[in-house]
Amino acid sequence: MLVGAELRRIAALIVMCAVATVAAVADDSSTTSAAGFSCSSGGPAYEVRSGDSWYGIAGRADVNPSALLKANDAAVTDVLVVGDRLCLPSGADVTGICTSYTVRAGDSWGSISTRVGSSPGAVAAANGAGLDRTIHPGDVICLPSGASATAASGGSAPSGEAGGSYTVVRGDSWSAIAWRADVSMRSLLNVNGANARDVLLPGDVLSLPAGAKQPAAAPRVVLQAAPTQGPCGYRDTWGDARSQGRRHAGVDIFSGAGNYVYAVADGKLSGRSWDGAGGNSGNAWMLTADDGNKYFYAHLSDFAPQLRVGSRVRAGQILGWVGDTGNASASHLHFEIRPGGGSPVNPYPILRAQGGCNNGRPYTQPGGWVPDRTR
Known part of the structure; x- marks a missing residue:
């Protein structure tokens, strides 16, 4: 009888442990659900949209494409599907990829979610974070889809003279x-x-x-062809700070290494620089169009072999290939527009109006031949 009583006591303990384990699992599940999607990269999360590509997302987030791939343990050949959740690398600029909000003193996941008409878990999940992650004044975070950006801004009044x-x-x-x-x-x-x-x-x-110059009228420039073969991504980084006190005077078009670089207008190649120690531009062309506008292309992997300074080219003709020569951490084309051959202007709205990259069949070349889609 003593043995039987002992067995019944052990069986009861086993049942109690099993119930406790189930309860713990259930509790852990609810915690995970509240925290939402989590990124170990320390950066925010991003939900893939129609038309997205690895290069496009990296360009809009102002991060190296290889860093984006590493944060997601992915390869550039991995297919992105609308609705996929990606982790952005730490330091990504979220203002180019989502409706953003700058954290203020006294803010919390809960207070922000109340202000924008969402839930704390949804706001945290939009940033690849758990509710236990601390946010600080000045942090820029993403708001979830459907959140009220107007409410987030709090109707801020103009400041400054x-x-x-x-x-x-x-x-x-x-x-x-x-x-x-x-x-x-x-x-x-x-x-x-x-x-x-x-x-x-x-x-x-x-x-x-106060102290601003009166802006001169923006000159009108129309591109006759796209500067690169797609797919690609780009964002407005005009005037952004660069090393050695420089400001960005062009647009960075992130495209696959070896994609074609095209003349955007009929004209003459008026300058060339070669990749060398200490150079920022790497392999680069200057194209002077027949209307006097100038276009600068930098970081090419190589030049089209038949071209020289002084060569005449037509819109859509291959000038070289996308690369990472010079001061470049990833393959991309730095592209500048200089109306009338003067100072550069922001190429982003001009490029966007043209359509960005050539995502269709490569342009027909002099002599009537059509190249393959890649080199």
Whole structure:
């Protein structure tokens, strides 16, 4: 009898342990659900949209494509499907990929979610974080789909002293206006109570910060061909800080290594630089179009062998191939536009109006031949 009682006591303990284990698993499951999708990279999460590519996402997040692939243990050949959740590398610029919010003093996942009409778990999950991750004033986070960006902004009033006004014209952007006014984009946004995702429409009247120059009218440039073969990605980084105190005077088009680089207009190759120690541009061409506009192409892996300085080219003709020569951490084309051969202007709205890259059949070359899609 003593043995039987002992057996019954042991059996009861086993049942109790089993129940406790099930309860613990259930509790752990609910915690995971609340925390949502989590990124070990330390960066925010991103949900793949229609038309996305690895290079496109990396370009908009201003990160190295290889860093994006590493953060997701992926290869560039892996197919992206709409709705996939990706982790962005630490330090990614989320303003180019989502509706963003800058954390303020006293904010928490809960207070932000209340302000934007979402849930704490959804806001945290949009950033690949758990609810236990600490956020700090000045952090820029992504808001989940459907969240109210207007509520997030809190109806912020303009700040800073105004110094004149400017009327928006077609092709303008916040960064382009700031560059031509010789002010920081942040001061321009502040004096208008705006954020970088606010859309500018022709006819809008903006306030300029005190001390700003009156922006000259944006010159009109129309590209006759795309500068690269797609697929590719690019974003507006005009005027962004670069090493050695430089400011970015072009647009970085992230495309696969070896993709064709094309003449964007009929004209003559007026300059060439070769990759060498200490050079920023690497292998580069300067194209002077027949209308006087100049176009600068940098970081090419190689030049088309039949071309020389002085060679005449036509729109769509292959000038070389996308590479990473010079001061480049990933394969891309640095592309500049200089209307009338003068100072560079923001190429982003001009490139966007043209369609970005040639995602169809490669352009027909002189002599009538059509190249394969890649080198």
